[in-house]
Amino acid sequence: MKNKNTSVVIKSKKVKRSVGENIFQIVNIVLCGLLCLAILLPVLNIVFASFSDPVEVMKHQGLFLRPIKPTLVAYQYVAKNPNIVTGYMNTIFIVVVGTSLNIVLTLIGAYVLSRKNAMLVKFFTLMIVFTMYFQGGTIPFYLVVHSLKLTGKVWSLIFPVAINTFNLIVMRTAMASVPDSLPESAMIDGAGHVRTLFSIMAPLTKATIAVITLYYAVYHWNSWFNAMIFLRKKSQYPLQLILREILIQDETASTGGIDALAMASDTIKYATIVVATVPILCIYPFLQRYFVKGVMVGAVKG
Amino acid sequence: MKRKGQATVSDVTVPTVSRGYLWKKDWQRNKTLYALFIPVLVFYIVFQYGPMMGLIISFKEYKPSKGFFKSPWVGLKNFKDFFTNPFFKRVLLNTIKISVTNLIFSFPMPIILALLISELRSKAYSRIVQTISYIPHFISIVVIVSIMMDLTSRDGAIVSFLSHFGFKKVTMLNEPKYFLPLYVISGIWQNIGWNSIIYLSALLAIDAELYEAAKIDGAGKFRQLTSVTLPCLLPTIVVMLILQVGKSFNVGYEKILLMYNPLTYEVADVISTYVYREGLLNMNWSYSTAVGLFNSVVSFALVWATNKISQKVSGSGLW
Incomplete structure (x- = not known):
């Protein structure tokens, strides 16, 4: 929308408030508090249960509001599980390599699309925005990736998703808001397009770059569907696909059996969830203040 | 229309130059650009327009051994097969039911939350509420579904809590009647905070003078909401609604694939999960592509129609 450069406005500075307003304020605080509880309780339940004694976890009913007989036994099982370890490694590879490629291509694409005086740019923009509304669908997508001989390779999780159109448009909007005189004067000073992009435009739009980097990294960390349809060998599986096997496909089968491992199975599941989720939750608070910039709808209106 | 406009402008200003000359000049100036x-273009041609070309196989009887070009044409056979298939009714109705329910219950939630957060007087508290409500957005769908399974299993926390009120102890995800509520509620849980960001930023952009003027005219809080806040939010709401409608026919199939099981197929199976099973599991390539094409065309039509309606009604839209 047209909210560029609008400073944050404090709505009212009046001290006197009516009774009704005060009651509303209290109701509001309570409602927001309840929402926070509803969001936090299921999450904390998992965390506390993962640190609890497996026997207690089996007996316990209801939510865990604190760890019971704290122990790290579940995490020891998780660390010993070879699938989780390779899954972790695969996911880290995909996140690092995939996100790097994402960022380079998105920056290049955004830079070109933000050069309005080049005549082909309008056509390129139209061509790219169209893909947001109409897509070939899962099966043709699979067949294209398959015919390029990418299936069964980790690259099938990187190249086919090398650019996200929404992120590209967000990035383009950020670059278009940089005054034209800056890249132009760089070009007059003899810098080429590559140099202008990486030493003038990129530093000026680093807040947006930070946000889309987070988006891409979260996407790679959390995605599982493409891995499920493209990969064949378990040694290539990313973490989320391993998680799916442990957490969801096992869900109905894991009844019965009374050895130590079976008894700990629930606790192990909780520990697995924590191990797989914590890394991504750790980085986002640092980028939170940039979010508003990143999700501007105005960006979507090509 | 635009092309014409451009031509006249150049005719008026520099009457002697032709379009060909302009293109040549442009090429000389921008060829490095x-x-x-090229890499971006290659990506879009291969991985976006490639699959669109691939849609052609929905009019063919595609056999991997014969390849894309040599497979025989069959006209509309695959579409006829789909429309006469007993599954057609089931997946179409489920898709509509799930997406409409989701739209009605999930769509307004982030707007309400944004209004509540913006009314909080304590900035610190509002920041805490925001930070907490964003958390689920970063949790993977695999984990969300497994948390939900855990909480709603026979011995799960939610079921044992509800059993105090005479609720039967069952694994909720094996019961068709609980599928839709669980799908919608978990969706709200995951997205309410994140989707509220966009409305919060729109709320911040509203000119404070409008509120001042409304107050001087004697408007109370509620009147300010209906006469200032909501009209100012409307364009954002409309854009989000159109985008949501566009997505709605591709209902979160990744989540449904994780959530459903043969016991709940009858209520949970949607077009996109059907495409997945027919195409990637049963290898009916052409048939499943035809079903997928039907899905894409319907969602594109929905976006187009919503956009048209909103332009008529509110004067704002996507394009």
Whole structure:
């Protein structure tokens, strides 16, 4: 929308408030508090249960509001599980390599699309925005990736998703808001397009770059569907696909059996969830203040 | 229309130059820029327009052994097969039911939350509420579904809590009647905070003078909401609604694939999960592509129609 450069406005500075307003304020605080509880309780339940004694976890009913007989036994099982370890490694590879490629291509694409005086740019923009509304669908997508001989390779999780159109448009909007005189004067000073992009435009739009980097990294960390349809060998599986096997496909089968491992199975599941989720939750608070910039709808209106 | 406009402008200002000359000049000036764009272009041609070309196989009887070009044409056979298939009714109705329910219950939630957060007087508290409500957005769908399974299993926390009120102890995800509520509620849980960001930023952009003027005219809080806040939010709401409608026919199939099981197929199976099973599991390539094409066309039509309606009604839209 047209909210560029609008400073944050404090709505009212009046001290006197009516009774009704005060009651509303209290109701509001309570409602927001309840929402926070509803969001936090299921999450904390998992965390506390993962640190609890497996026997207690089996007996316990209801939510865990604190760890019971704290122990790290579940995490020891998780660390010993070879699938989780390779899954972790695969996911880290995909996140690092995939996100790097994402960022380079998105920056290049955004830079070109933000050069309005080049005549082909309008056509390129139209061509790219169209893909947001109409897509070939899962099966043709699979067949294209398959015919390029990418299936069964980790690259099938990187190249086919090398650019996200929404992120590209967000990035383009950020670059278009940089005054034209800056890249132009760089070009007059003899810098080429590559140099202008990486030493003038990129530093000026680093807040947006930070946000889309987070988006891409979260996407790679959390995605599982493409891995499920493209990969064949378990040694290539990313973490989320391993998680799916442990957490969801096992869900109905894991009844019965009374050895130590079976008894700990629930606790192990909780520990697995924590191990797989914590890394991504750790980085986002640092980028939170940039979010508003990143999700501007105005960006979507090509 | 635009092309015409451009031509007249150039005719008036520099009457002697032709379009061909302009293109040549443009090419000379920008060829390095276009060269830079090649990797992006290749990505879009291969991985976006490639699958669109691949849609052609929905009019063929595609056999991997014969390849894309040599497979025989069959006209509309695959579409007829789909429309006469007993599954057609089931997946179409489920898709509509799930997406409409989701739209009605999930769509307004982030707007309400944004209004509540913006009314909080304590900035610190509002920041805490925001930070907490964003958390689920970063949790993977695999984990969300497994948390939900855990909480709603026979011995799960939610079921044992509800059993105090005479609720039967069952694994909720094996019961068709609980599928839709669980799908919608978990969706709200995951997205309410994140989707409220966009409305919060729109709320911040509203000119404070409008509120001042409304107050001077004697408007109370509620009147300010209906006469200032909501009209100012409307364009954002409309854009989000159109985008949501566009997505709605592709209902979160990744989540449904994780959530459903043969016991709940009858209520949970949607077009996109059907495409997945027919195409990637049963290898009916052409048939499943035809079903997928039907899905894409319907969602594109929905976006187009919503956009048209909103332009008529509110004067704002996507394009």
